[in-house]
Amino acid sequence: MYRCLQLAQLGEGSVAPNPMVGAVLVYNGRIIGEGYHRQYGQAHAEVNCINSVADEDKSLIPEATIYVSLEPCAHFGKTPPCADLIITKGIKQVVVGCRDPFSEVNGKGIEKLRAAGVSVTLGVLEKECLAINKRFFTFHTKHRPFIVLKWAQTADGKIANDDYSRVLISNAYTNRLVHLWRSQQMSILVGTNTALYDDPSLTTRLWPGKDPIRLVVDMDLRLPSTLQLFDGVTPTIVFNKHKHTLQLQKNIDWYLVGLQSYQVTEDLSLVHQITNALYQLNIQSVLVEGGTRLLQSFIDEGMWDEACVITNEKLALGEGLAAPILKNHDLVLSQIVQSDCIRSYKKLLD
Ligand code: AOF
Numbered sequence: 001m002y003r004c005l006q007l008a009q010l011g012e013g014s015v016a017p018n019p020m021v022g023a024v025l026v027y028n029g030r031i032i033g034e035g036y037h038r039q040y041g042q043a044h045a046e047v048n049c050i051n052s053v054a055d056e057d058k059s060l061i062p063e064a065t066i067y068v069s070l071e072p073c074a075h076f077g078k079t080p081p082c083a084d085l086i087i088t089k090g091i092k093q094v095v096v097g098c099r100d101p102f103s104e105v106n107g108k109g110i111e112k113l114r115a116a117g118v119s120v121t122l123g124v125l126e127k128e129c130l131a132i133n134k135r136f137f138t139f140h141t142k143h144r145p146f147i148v149l150k151w152a153q154t155a156d157g158k159i160a161n162d163d164y165s166r167v168l169i170s171n172a173y174t175n176r177l178v179h180l181w182r183s184q185q186m187s188i189l190v191g192t193n194t195a196l197y198d199d200p201s202l203t204t205r206l207w208p209g210k211d212p213i214r215l216v217v218d219m220d221l222r223l224p225s226t227l228q229l230f231d232g233v234t235p236t237i238v239f240n241k242h243k244h245t246l247q248l249q250k251n252i253d254w255y256l257v258g259l260q261s262y263q264v265t266e267d268l269s270l271v272h273q274i275t276n277a278l279y280q281l282n283i284q285s286v287l288v289e290g291g292t293r294l295l296q297s298f299i300d301e302g303m304w305d306e307a308c309v310i311t312n313e314k315l316a317l318g319e320g321l322a323a324p325i326l327k328n329h330d331l332v333l334s335q336i337v338q339s340d341c342i343r344s345y346k347k348l349l350d
């Protein structure tokens with residue numbers, strides 16, 4: 001199963017919104033095949049694993065045990081069910097890392113295998129198998145995207161000057177790190193003032209990764225079209241109270257979307273309206289990059305999973321806009337000191 005996890009990881013950056021999955025076929029203590037889900041829309045791990053078996057070992061397949069980091073699927077999606085393939089190949093032993101919470105599968109793969117007389121062991125290295133796909137599991141079990149909060153603050157907890165003008169808090173190292181964090185999420189969200197005063201592009205140009213889908217709150221549609229967010233380099237969705245152009249459909253081709261608007265109302269929680277829209281659109285993760293008011297509303301509603309906070313310990317402003325205040329956390333997952341910046345990961349306690 002450790003090998004499955006290593007293989008699964010190779011799909012990072014290419015399979016979302018699908019999970020990363022690895023599979024290994026073992027005969028008599030020897031690995032005779034291995035594979036992983038390489039690309040969204042293409043073959044699943046089990047298919048690549050079984051196809052990788054050398055000709056001279058093919059006759060061993062029915063006697064081998066297949067290890068998979070996720071429950072084999074039972075549905076016809078972009079590819080046929082892996083449970084059927086395992087049964088057709090005559091494999092009699094399956095070891096599964098964790099159950100697939102996706103509604104089309106959710107135990108049906110295991111049931112199908114068992115009904116065909118296949119022996120299934122469930123829950124091997126389950127914690128690790130859940131951890132590598134934290135976005136996918138949060139999305140399907142909590143019916144909302146995985147939410148990462150990010151901001152940079154001074155030693156005295158300020159994120160900008162009183163007039164919203166930018167303060168240089170981060171350094172070259174943390175700037176690159178932020179682009180890595182951006183590339184790890186499917187979308188990135190900012191509020192009106194951040195869009196207006198910082199004019200961010202929200203791309204990953206300092207890191208070789210995919211650009212996230214850009215999301216901006218602009219209730220009254222007052223942001224100028226000259227902002228970098230509207231440069232068309234990558235899609236942008238504007239949450240506003242006036243106009244709706246976005247069709248809610250899963251699996252849309254994001255690169256054809258361009259600029260879209262999504263209507264929200266002031267009477268309901270903005271955080272819930274945004275996260276519900278992302279759920280409908282199959283956008284499984286979001287990086288919330290500011291400003292304070294938007295970040296604080298995610299914190300106040302308990303709608304976050306991780307916080308990435310960059311602190312410049314050598315800079316104090318005295319006055320300025322206060323950084324958000326985290327609640328209900330005390331678990332610091334990791335902390336790295338680099339030059340004058342400290343990056344810390346914090347995780348919301350259940
Ligand atoms: C597996 N093995 O390697 C993966 C699985 O549209 P499809 O056909 O690619 O199906 C996507 C769903 O299949 C995805 O949401 C998840 O539930 C499962 N992924 N299943 O048996 C794999 N990647």
Ligand code: ZN
Nearest residue numbers: 044073081082
């Ligand atoms: Zn499958």
